[in-house]
Amino acid sequence: MNTSEIIIAGDTAGIEWRLPVLRFKGSDPKAPKVYIQAALHANELPGTALVHFLCERLRQSESAGQIKSDIIVIPHANPIGAAQSHFGELQGRFDLGSRTNFNREFPLISVKDRDGLLEDLERRSAIDKLKRQLLHMALGCDLVIDLHCDDESLQYAYIDEAFWPEAADLASAMEMEAVLLSDGESSAFEEAVGFAWKYETPEKRSRLPGKLSVTVELRGRRDVYPEMAMKDAEGLWKFLASRGAIDAAVSLPAFDGPAVPLDNVEIVRAPEAGTVLFHHNIGEWVGEGGVLATLITRPGMADGSVEIRAPQAGLIVTRNSERLVRRRADLMKIACKTASKATRKPGTLED
Incomplete structure (x- = not known):
């Protein structure tokens, strides 16, 4: 596992943010590249707990020579939001400076314009720098998983109809209790990724076989327990193995939960x-x-x-x-x- 940091200059003197990036190098250039991030909403921590145990599992796979895909993991995708505390309560959903949801207003571009995301970064606000660098990393991959949670909730996911029913393997591996099929018509992170793939060609594509960009809702904000996180990490590891990112034989049952349009x-x-x-x-x-x-x-x-x-x-x-x-x-x-x-x-x- 290789570790690095992206340093994001703040909007006031003397402030900077550090974004840890973990990378696993794959052995097969043809295997799907993977991007996983947690806590884009900085106060949603079940994903960060999952990632902690997933990386332990991936290091074991790496030692066994099983990693086939290049895998990028961002354990906590929002250091800016993590520093926002108001009267002792973490405010991780909205940027207090702009009043914008941290998971909205991602640039809607085509994949061919990916490198333009990093042009003139020094002229942009800190949160825009963060969003552009996250999106730039994700658009270099094939499987993009954004880990969130709800308030009090079941384990479920928002999945663009362009990825369904192929993405039923993720729903099965993660033992989701419901899937909400989205229309891909927002500027949220996972939909911005899907937008870029759809408009990679002059004509918008309605199906994206072999690709996946998804928001996984890991129950509620208080559901941060070691047993849950380890179980979810194992489920995500099995999904990666089922998609050929890890050289391991897994068997997934059919997903039998409800999958309904928004x-x-x-x-x-x-x-x-x-x-x-x-x-x-x-x-x-x-x-x-x-x-x-x-x-x-x-x-x-x-x-x-x-x-x-x-x-x-x-x-x-x-x-x-x-x-x-x-x-x-x-x-x-x-x-x-x-x-x-x-x-x-x-x-x-x-x-």
């Missing part, structure tokens, strides 16, 4: 501000009209609560960990068999 995801929101009393946990199936939660809007008053019901039947994939919420706060995501009646703009489900 249009089929019901986002349940709070109609008013109040205290949330959930009636169902993640992983439970709910029927249409079933009570999902009680919202106490005026404590102590006879008419001081509101029942929130399921717009249709489905699987509860995520849940808000906060119990005091504002009006229109996201409470749950439910994966359903049919499309939601709510209108949805192309792109991500939330900011």
